[in-house]
Amino acid sequence: MTSEFDLICIGSGPSGLRAAIQASKLGKKVAIIEKYKFVGGICLHAGTIPSKTFREAILSKVSKNKKIHRYAGYSFQKFFKRVQKIVNDEVNVNNDQLSRNGIKVIYGEASFKNKNEIIIKSGKDTREIKSEFFLISVGTQSNKPNYYNKNNPHVILSDDIFSLKTIPNSISIIGCGVIGIEYASMFSKLGIKVTLIDGRHRPLEFLDSEIVDELIYQMRKSGVEFKLGEKVKDVLLDKKGEMNIRIDLECGKKIHSQLAITCVGRVGYTSNLNLESINVNLDSRGRIIVNHDFQTSCPNVYSAGDVIGFPSLAATSFEQGRLVALNIFNKNYHKMSANFPVGVYSVPEVSMVGETEQSLTKNKIPYEIGIARYKEISRGIILGDINGLLKMIIHRETKKILGVHIVGESATELIHIGQCVMELDGDLNYFLKSVFNYPTLAECYKVAALDADNKLKI
């Protein structure tokens, strides 16, 4: 059988895009199938990029040291205008990259006919294309709880936030995952009353627990109310003054707000792909199960990005896509490093690399910690971020860095210094001996290292 293509990527988000570009650079014939009108995936159109642009717009409007402004009733589209421009710019950048690399983009919805052939539907047109390899990079969509109803404009999915017309004066956010936490912290900075509800007793359990405590503390200070360990029974239309919505909790409490946003998990966008026909295994949330090489249970079909689950970050999806292409075509393949950073773009932002205190304790690995608070650092004082915190976890015997955890301004940038020392096998001495620009937040590494060093001497 001769195939038209060496690789077809279904979905043009970070992993599909990067796999296509990498394969094309290796001289392969590549196509991308995109069901929407634009390339970029959820990252570009409803996820990472719009939410981070929205976040930046909020932070530039709400000066960190001043009283919180009230933006209720303000046009959401004013914030969104800048988002739309940036999204368009990014779409153009992506299109340029695709055409420069000779990658064919086919708009339409794909489903598998067999393991080497897909059917693409676009309006009334249908076509079939063959490829030796496939990458399923279709992403995820918001899970729709039973109280969700498309015709009720006051209960929306997190994917639909950017179609809001005005900023409500109160929001209930159901679901305390990364997306729920990020939006809750952003809206609260606009002076909106935000209530966060989750059946779990702790949010973001993959993060170090002290960092989560600090984040919750700061979000509460910004006005977010946490209802943890509380299950939602129903969400009802119940107009009272400016309130539209009533959330009934199982314990009997009722929460009123103008808008409810549900962020209760995401499910794989896989239902229309006809994956049964090629025996690709899925988990209970429609996500694709892969091995360490991102290979599905159908050997010539790979999968990467959000649709394969944790960590579901644009950054890791890019790298997964690149590795898939290298792996399929046997070029300089390497496994993905375990030292990848995780970033949560809440306000304050959070980032981590490596192990948490909890995972080390569980695995009985002896460690010591070093802590630096931004308020001890000149740059922190100058910026006025006195709540920021950097925690370094060091192996008691080898002095290797086991993990770094940061909450506060620039956390997602600063984490890369710790990541680098971990990946290049440096240890505590690196931080003790290095010169850091003064004043910078990066000095936290030095202060935390000195703190750990003092403790290790005891």
Added chain:
Amino acid sequence: MTSEFDLICIGSGPSGLRAAIQASKLGKKVAIIEKYKFVGGICLHAGTIPSKTFREAILSKVSKNKKIHRYAGYSFQKFFKRVQKIVNDEVNVNNDQLSRNGIKVIYGEASFKNKNEIIIKSGKDTREIKSEFFLISVGTQSNKPNYYNKNNPHVILSDDIFSLKTIPNSISIIGCGVIGIEYASMFSKLGIKVTLIDGRHRPLEFLDSEIVDELIYQMRKSGVEFKLGEKVKDVLLDKKGEMNIRIDLECGKKIHSQLAITCVGRVGYTSNLNLESINVNLDSRGRIIVNHDFQTSCPNVYSAGDVIGFPSLAATSFEQGRLVALNIFNKNYHKMSANFPVGVYSVPEVSMVGETEQSLTKNKIPYEIGIARYKEISRGIILGDINGLLKMIIHRETKKILGVHIVGESATELIHIGQCVMELDGDLNYFLKSVFNYPTLAECYKVAALDADNKLKI
């Protein structure tokens, strides 16, 4: 001879402070002599900290994407209020550290009686103290050109900027070193007309030349006028409307402005130390000549910080002070790494580590460069800093990182990632294989690495 002290540090700036703390942690008896009423040195009272706080105040007032505001006539003290609070906080932090470590602080002016004894004058009091070792960490002061006259309030030294009452509508800055460049770029962001004058044809020649070009380009766009290769003949009082000052250049041009600030180099604060008596050698600008171990020509007397010249950065001074104490008392001494970062807190900020293209070309080391512009990076687009630039210099054969140069937002923070890879002997592959948080400015490293990798394949 028994000495009262093991080490006396003359001057309580970064190097004196850190040497004293390190020696005290080694169990030594230590004193600091400070001629002013507060510890901290020029870094804290007229240099790094006030200027960086002033910079932050300007940036938070002048939104990056909007038309530049005019602040002429505005109270300088309003900006300064925050500076004063932060300086006070830092003084308290320093005092805490000193007393926690049992370090004696003696206020007064020191001069050497002999190599183991100093005389301290404080008002009418005089006392003598002995010590086995000394560290001269007295810093530098603004050089006073012949046209400078203390009684003319319209021509000031860079050390005196923070005693200004109001913000002038036009400033001539004489001297294009780091200090001149930093203040010129800050004032121009306030909408002040700034003219920068220097006899040299290029400013900041220790930086990579492409980065300087970008900095000059951006400063010109902010309204700074550069008069390079122009020698100042005289500065005269010449009141005309709002203008107070006329600068006559040797070529015959005349420049009018409300205020002139001279930043024409700095001289060692050494004239009253009676260094002749102990044979400590000085250079032509009164700075102390030391060997690689920061030892002067008098073996028990060391010197560190600005008073020994380049790089004259608070960050390197801290480390020099620490190394002096370790060296004197023979504990874990190591030489200072050559991979220290240099930061220029101009707007935009600049930072570098390692070699420049110019130094490598001179030494005939074959290299390739990789460039990432902030405008190619999602985070750069979101922040609206589309002029930022990261340049990585890679050895053509070994693929080692020889230097990193950044101009743009967060340059002084981002540089530490490159520094870490250089110091821990990583190479281009580190950046090709690592995952970076998305969206971050740190992604520039990946983009620059891919750029270099493509060029290296040709």
